[in-house]
Amino acid sequence: GAVVSQHPSRVICKSGTSVKIECRSLDFQATTMFWYRQFPKQSLMLMATSNEGSKATYEQGVEKDKFLINHASLTLSTLTVTSAHPEDSSFYICSASVANYGYTFGSGTRLTVV
Amino acid sequence: QKEVEQNSGPLSVPEGAIASLNCTYSDRGSQSFFWYRQYSGKSPELIMSIYSNGDKEDGRFTAQLNKASQYVSLLIRDSQPSDSATYLCAVNLASGGSYIPTFGRGTSLIVHP
Numbered sequence: 001g002a003v004v005s006q007h008p009s010r011v012i013c014k015s016g017t018s019v020k021i022e023c024r025s026l027d028f029q030a031t032t033m034f035w036y037r038q039f040p041k042q043s044l045m046l047m048a049t050s051n052e053g054s055k056a057t058y059e060q061g062v063e064k065d066k067f068l069i070n071h072a073s074l075t076l077s078t079l080t081v082t083s084a085h086p087e088d089s090s091f092y093i094c095s096a097s098v099a100n101y102g103y104t105f106g107s108g109t110r111l112t113v114v
Numbered sequence: 115q116k117e118v119e120q121n122s123g124p125l126s127v128p129e130g131a132i133a134s135l136n137c138t139y140s141d142r143g144s145q146s147f148f149w150y151r152q153y154s155g156k157s158p159e160l161i162m163s164i165y166s167n168g169d170k171e172d173g174r175f176t177a178q179l180n181k182a183s184q185y186v187s188l189l190i191r192d193s194q195p196s197d198s199a200t201y202l203c204a205v206n207l208a209s210g211g212s213y214i215p216t217f218g219r220g221t222s223l224i225v226h227p
Binding site: 006034042043044046049057091093095097102103104105106107108110 | 146148155157159210218
């Protein structure tokens with residue numbers, strides 16, 4: 001149980017385009033979803049906390065107009081990287097809090113902007 | 115600044131040995147602690163969670179928590195080459211009335227045959 005499905009697993013896009021990443025909780029309701037970014041050999045950096053039905057809370061230094069987060073239902077949260085640039089190339093991971101379990105992670109999305 | 119600190123390593127141990135991974139945290143109010151394993155290019159997977167002082171054992175893994183010292187550790191007995199990965203310590207830190215999972219930078223473990 002407590003599975004989060006994340007898609008796509010890998011995407012290559014041209015600079016200036018937008019990319020949408022989806023995370024779905026398959027067998028539970030995720031009222032809160034966390035979005036992380038991880039650069040090579042570095043730790044997970046929390047970008048934003050997504051709450052169902054309300055605006056996401058962004059961490060300091062994360063541009064909310066560039067990283068659009070939508071959490072319209074209890075099972076789906078999306079992250080859209082708008083006007084992507086090469087420096088946005090990273091590993092993006094979502095996770096959801098599961099009662100009495102901790103946090104379960106999606107499989108991650110490797111974004112490469114060329 | 116509320117933080118979770120880990121030695122980045124790498125920690126190298128021979129196969130069959132005990133690997134000891136350590137983590138300290140700054141927020142005395144933290145109540146929930148987690149250890150994750152992350153293989154290169156993959157997302158983290160939960161190994162252990164611990165909420166009260168003392169030891170918690172699960173197979174070859176033992177988590178140890180000392181809230182007075184703000185210290186949590188993970189012991190891996192009979193280490194195997196397949197245990198080679200980065201181990202992330204995570205702590206729920208209070209933030210604006212809720213708890214946010216905060217990760218250390220991870221310790222790289224290498225188990226050599």
